Amino acid sequence: MSAAFTALVLILDDAQGNLKAVPPMLEGKGKVVYAGSLDDARGALDGQTPHIALVACAAGPAEAEGRLADLGLTPGWMIAGATSSQAGDPEFLRGAMQARFNDILTIPPEAGALHEAFDNGLRHIQGPEGAKGKVVALYSGKGGTGVSTLAVNLALALNHQGGLRVGVLDLDLQCGVVASLMNLQPTQTLGKLGDVPVDDANALRDELLSRITNHESGVRVIASPPILHDGLNITAEMVGRIIKILRDRFDLLLVDTPKWVGDRLVAALDESDQILLVTEPLIPSLAKARESLRLFSRFEYPQEKVALVFNRVSKESELQPEEAAQALSRPAYFAVPEEHARLIEAANRGIPPTTDPAAKGPFAKAVAGLAEKMRADLGFGAPKPQPKKRGLLSFGRKAS
Ligand SMILES: Nc1ncnc2c1ncn2[C@@H]1O[C@H](COP(=O)(O)OP(=O)(O)OP(=O)(O)O)[C@@H](O)[C@H]1O
Ligand SMILES: [Mg+2]
Structure with missing residues (x-):
């Protein structure tokens, strides 16, 4: 039997430390690496690629994507940490999508929203359980x-x-x-x-x-x-x-x-x-x-x-x-x-x-x-009408 999958999770914070509280909140969710700077991230990751990254985007999604690019990383699932005013700004949402973020989380995050965002990411990384595609x-x-x-x-x-x-x-x-x-x-x-x-x-x-x-x-x-x-x-x-x-x-x-x-x-x-x-x-x-x-x-x-x-x-x-x-x-x-x-x-x-x-x-x-x-x-049945595109998967998710 294969061992359970352990996700490697990168929390890339900004100068405000908006994500400082996240690592203890994610206990049991995977191997969590917290980094306040690119040098910290390089040292802690030691060449490994995270499956999921939560990146503080106070300076905008493009800047956050740039930081990941500096690290040479395209993680499998990317969550943009946005301030509450950013999270309601269509311009930010568009930018986050262009920067290939999969999800948005209001920061500093509340535990329920954080867990939901991570479980969602994990489901996407691992795929449907037991499903044979x-x-x-x-x-x-x-x-x-x-x-x-x-x-x-x-x-x-x-x-x-x-x-x-x-x-x-x-x-x-x-x-x-x-x-x-x-x-x-x-x-x-x-x-x-x-x-x-x-x-x-x-x-x-x-x-x-x-x-x-x-x-x-x-x-x-x-x-x-x-x-x-x-x-x-x-x-x-x-x-x-x-x-x-x-x-x-x-x-x-x-x-x-x-x-x-x-x-x-x-x-x-x-x-x-x-x-x-x-x-x-x-x-x-x-x-x-x-x-x-x-x-x-x-x-x-x-x-x-x-x-x-x-x-x-x-x-x-x-x-x-x-x-x-x-x-x-x-x-x-x-x-x-x-x-x-x-x-x-x-x-x-x-x-x-x-x-x-x-x-x-x-x-x-x-x-x-x-x-x-x-x-x-292939037995998948007829196309399912798509719900109106909500942009990223959980735009609108509230921090509280
Ligand atoms: N239906 C189409 N109409 C017009 N151009 C097409 C069509 N399908 C493919 N092409 C063009 O044909 C060229 C070759 O396409 P593509 O690279 O997909 O082929 P391939 O079979 O994967 O080739 P390779 O052997 O290099 O892997 C491309 O320039 C592509 O834009
Ligand atoms: Mg080809």
Whole structure:
């Protein structure tokens, strides 16, 4: 049996000492590190990444985010400590969201509100208890087909449709672009995770959970290492374990995979409930898709595990998806249209078209349709209408 998860919690205070009373109030909630300055925090953390950080934001959320950046930290769950006047100021709330805070707590905090904020953070870090989420890998044997673009946009669309905790795992360890497509600059990634002994289940779990980055939408990202060789020692066995750990933390985990066939890819595909085989209605792409299908049948994956998704479909295409699917002797699961300029702009800005829940345009609409179909087929049921966005999760939580 694995040991209970112990969260590492950073309390980063300001000169006023608004958070001084917090550590004793959090007894039993995890390993709490209190720091009045960046130097204190560096010394106390000793290179570890906190799972949760409560940061005093009297000088504004951007300044607080800057302090975390100086420490090289993007904790899995960030709580902004706000004075009561700040907590009621829409400008502050907007700033806190932009600075990627997940929650706001009025400071100095009252015990009930503090516990609620921490329990909420813990639930998000650990995921639904005992829930076995679904894993969907997106793959293409041909590069540049739109696998990463679809992974990111699908994650956002599924998240907007509500009721699911959605994660994206970027397993393209050498050429990962998920973080960049979402305008994230994570400091904690899969890099050097391979240094953790693969058979130390608790160490691997705790390390992995400290490497999850929040997107402002609520989608959580496990990013590939920015330094190429930092991902090299992640073995196939570890990939399998990483996915198993994350499966317990998300309702739905989307895995962006590299095109290279290797044992890490096979481990990821083996561990997935569904594979979206992404292709284009173009002869070279179809040839690669055919090879992939042959490979999957050699792995004895059931036919229903593999869904054929056509991307970059256009009316002008010589080949249309139905015809192309016939050539592969498989039904087309979904077709996503080409929307050239929109996707270029999205990639350059790090704002995927589906970032906006009301996104219009053929690409975003199709991805929302694909997300709905996947939900139904994976047994998640229809989208749940989202409550009106409350900004951060607990805006309005009162200190007393
Ligand atoms: N439906 C679409 N319409 C227009 N452009 C698209 C579409 N889907 C993807 N693209 C563009 O295609 C290019 C490749 O996309 P992406 O990086 O997602 O592909 P990939 O399969 O992950 O590639 P890689 O092999 O490098 O991992 C990007 O410039 C992206 O903006
Ligand atoms: Mg890619």
